[in-house]
Amino acid sequence: MQPRQQDIIRPLLEVTHAETVTYCAQHDLVPLEDASNSDPRFLRNRIRHELLPLLESMNPGIRATLLRNAEVVRVDVAWIEAQLDSCWPLVVLAQQEERIEVNSAALLTLPLSLQRHLLRRVTASLCAGQSPLELRHFELIEALLAR
Numbered sequence: 001m002q003p004r005q006q007d008i009i010r011p012l013l014e015v016t017h018a019e020t021v022t023y024c025a026q027h028d029l030v031p032l033e034d035a036s037n038s039d040p041r042f043l044r045n046r047i048r049h050e051l052l053p054l055l056e057s058m059n060p061g062i063r064a065t066l067l068r069n070a071e072v073v074r075v076d077v078a079w080i081e082a083q084l085d086s087c088w089p090l091v092v093l094a095q096q097e098e099r100i101e102v103n104s105a106a107l108l109t110l111p112l113s114l115q116r117h118l119l120r121r122v123t124a125s126l127c128a129g130q131s132p133l134e135l136r137h138f139e140l141i142e143a144l145l146a147r
Helices: 017-026 043-058 062-091 104-108 112-126 135-146
Strands: 092-096 099-102
Touching: 043 062, 062 092, 062 104, 062 112, 099 104, 099 112, 104 112, 104 135, 112 135
Parallel strands: none
Antiparallel strands: 092 099
């Protein structure tokens, strides 16, 4: 999740729950708690309330490490997206609502990482924003293109 995404701004994204509760107590404020945030039916809550505490018991600095790594990945993804924007017109020959035509020769000139990201973007465009491709699919496509 990013601190700013289109029209949504999350200024407190990096503030912990404990810090928020402490601030509210110091300023006589009552924090509003979304009941869904403690519901274990949601994976995000099981991660937050079960997995992270377990990891912290093994490595007390894990949260800070994960936050640093998330920032590194965010910057890398932004660079990859910019690369995809640049090579998209060279690789995609035609794009319609239910069909995208790809120049396989141009695709194969890209580094493997960009090939896979581009194919993921193509399939996401065709599948309501969510690419169904997994590593095994990329490997099958790569084998077909290598022929």
